[in-house]
Amino acid sequence: MNDVTPGAGPSRRTFLGMAATVPLAATGALTLGAGTAHAADSAYAMVYFTESNTMLEANYGLHLAVSQDGLNWMPLNQNAPVVTPTLGAGGLRDPFVMRKQDGTFVVLATDLSGTDWTRTSVNIHVWDSTDLRTFTGYRLLKLHDMSNTHSWAPEAYWDASRGLYGILYSSVNSSGHNVIMVSYTTDFKTTANPQVFFDPGYDVIDGNLTVGVNGVNYLYFKKDQTLVGARSTSLTPGSFTPFSTAVAHGGTEAPTVVKSLTSNSWYLWGDTYTPNGVFYVWQSGDLASGTWTALDQKLYTQPLNSKHCGIHPITSTEYTNLLAKWGAPAWNRLKSYNYPSRYVRHAGFVGRIDEYPFDPFPDSQWKLVPGLADSSAISFQSVNYPTRYLRHYSYNLRVDENDGTSSFAGDATFYRTAGLADSSWASFRSYNFPTRYIRHSNYALRIDPISTTTEKADATFRVGY
Structure with a gap:
C-alpha cells in the first residue's frame, strides 16, 4: 500500500488502542491442526490487483495466479479478476489469502479503489472460499471505531495462545504516524479488541507476519520505502523488536515472506513504490540472521502488471483444480x-x-x-x-x-x-x-x-x- 506524508491532507490523528467496541461472536471452538492436514502443499497461490504505467491495466478486482516453485507465476482467468468488490469503495488493494484452521480459505483486502490516499475506511473486504474456485459470503468487516483514519493492507494469522485470529492492518496513531494494528476475530465476521500491535516510533505500514519459526515470530514491514523485520518469541502486541538489515530496490513496499517448499530457502517479495509495480525478491537461508541477498531476476517472474500480492501454499490437487477452473493464459x-x-x-x-x-x-x-x-x-x-x-x-x-x-x-x-x-x-x-x-x-x-x-x-x- 502506498503511504502518505503523515499529517498531510485532512486530519487523521486519532487515538488507537481504545477499548473494544465491536462484539466478538461466540461461535464455539475452532478446529485445530489444519496445518498438518495440508503438509502435502506443493504449489502456491497468489492474490493481487493490477496497475500499469499509464493505468491502462488499472483493475481493482481480485486477481489470482499459481506457481509450482513460488517464483514463476501463471496468471489465471487471462489475468482478469476472479471476483470484484461491490461494497465500500467498489474496489480493492493489497489482497491477502490464508488457509484457516478448518482448511478453507479467507481473502482479505483494503477497501480502496484507485489511488485516493485521503479516503478513509473502518472496513476491509472479506471473502470465504473452500477452494479458491468459488468465493462466497462477500462482506465488509469493521476493524475499529476510529474516525478519519484508514485500514490498509490487512493480513491475518492464527494466534494459538488466544484461540483467535489476529488481523493486522495499518492505521494512524495519535502522534500522526502509521502503526500496525491488530483486531481479533473467530469468524472474520466481527472483530474485537483493536489495539496497537507494533509501533517503533516512526511510520510503518504493510505488516507481514511469519509465525512460529523455531519458536520465533517475524514481522516484516515498510519503513522509509525499505523492508525491515522485527521479531518476538510471543504474539503479544508491543513485543516485537526491529532487528534485520533493511532491503530495497528503489522505493519498496508490501513485504511478503514465503518459505520454499523444496529447500531451506526463504524468499522476501517486495513491490516498488510506483503505480507500474515491479516485484523484486530477496533470499535467505535463515530468518534469524535478518540478512537477505537479492535474487537474480532470471529466477522469478511476477504476474503481468501485478501489485501488492499475497502468497499462500496450496496442494497439487488445488493447483490442478484452479487451472481447470480458471484456465492458463492464451498468450505468453x-x-x-x-x-x-x-x-x-x-x-x-x-x-x-x-x-x-x-x-x-x-x-x-x-x-x-x-x-x-x-x-x-x-x-x-x-x-x-x-x-x-x-x-x-x-x-x-x-x-x-x-x-x-x-x-x-x-x-x-x-x-x-x-x-x-x-x-x-x-x-x-x-x-x-x-x-x-x-x-x-x-x-x-x-x-x-x-x-x-x-x-x-x-x-x-x-x-x-
Whole structure:
C-alpha cells in the first residue's frame, strides 16, 4: 500500500488502542491442526490487483495466479479478476489469502479503489472460499471505531495462545504516524479488541507476519520505502523488536515472506513504490540472521502488471483444480536471459526487448501458434494486432500483416529449441535461414548466426507469462 506524508491532507490523528467496541461472536471452538492436514502443499497461490504505467491495466478486482516453485507465476482467468468488490469503495488493494484452521480459505483486502490516499475506511473486504474456485459470503468487516483514519493492507494469522485470529492492518496513531494494528476475530465476521500491535516510533505500514519459526515470530514491514523485520518469541502486541538489515530496490513496499517448499530457502517479495509495480525478491537461508541477498531476476517472474500480492501454499490437487477452473493464459511473454528485466515486444511494429513495465502492455503478449510454414514449428501472433506476426525482413524482426504468401509464412516461422545459454530456457531458429536464431542486438531483435557466449545469451529467452 502506498503511504502518505503523515499529517498531510485532512486530519487523521486519532487515538488507537481504545477499548473494544465491536462484539466478538461466540461461535464455539475452532478446529485445530489444519496445518498438518495440508503438509502435502506443493504449489502456491497468489492474490493481487493490477496497475500499469499509464493505468491502462488499472483493475481493482481480485486477481489470482499459481506457481509450482513460488517464483514463476501463471496468471489465471487471462489475468482478469476472479471476483470484484461491490461494497465500500467498489474496489480493492493489497489482497491477502490464508488457509484457516478448518482448511478453507479467507481473502482479505483494503477497501480502496484507485489511488485516493485521503479516503478513509473502518472496513476491509472479506471473502470465504473452500477452494479458491468459488468465493462466497462477500462482506465488509469493521476493524475499529476510529474516525478519519484508514485500514490498509490487512493480513491475518492464527494466534494459538488466544484461540483467535489476529488481523493486522495499518492505521494512524495519535502522534500522526502509521502503526500496525491488530483486531481479533473467530469468524472474520466481527472483530474485537483493536489495539496497537507494533509501533517503533516512526511510520510503518504493510505488516507481514511469519509465525512460529523455531519458536520465533517475524514481522516484516515498510519503513522509509525499505523492508525491515522485527521479531518476538510471543504474539503479544508491543513485543516485537526491529532487528534485520533493511532491503530495497528503489522505493519498496508490501513485504511478503514465503518459505520454499523444496529447500531451506526463504524468499522476501517486495513491490516498488510506483503505480507500474515491479516485484523484486530477496533470499535467505535463515530468518534469524535478518540478512537477505537479492535474487537474480532470471529466477522469478511476477504476474503481468501485478501489485501488492499475497502468497499462500496450496496442494497439487488445488493447483490442478484452479487451472481447470480458471484456465492458463492464451498468450505468453518472453523474458530475455541476459537482460531479465526486459521482455520481447513490438514498438512501432518493430521487434525489440524493453524493460518491464511499459504500456501498451499487450505489445509484449504473444500467441505461440503452429508455424505458418511448418505446423511442427511456431509463429508469434501479436495479441493486440492479431492479423500481424513477428517475422524477419532483411534479418530484422518486425510485426507485419500476414499477406498469405509462402515467403511471409517462412519468414514468420521458427523452431523452438533448448536455450543456447541455458537448456531450461528456449531459443528460436529461423525456418528459412536455419543457421540463424532470434537474438537481440542493442535491444533490437534480428536473426543472426550464433557462436559466441554473448550471442548465445542474446538468443535465449524464457517463455512464461
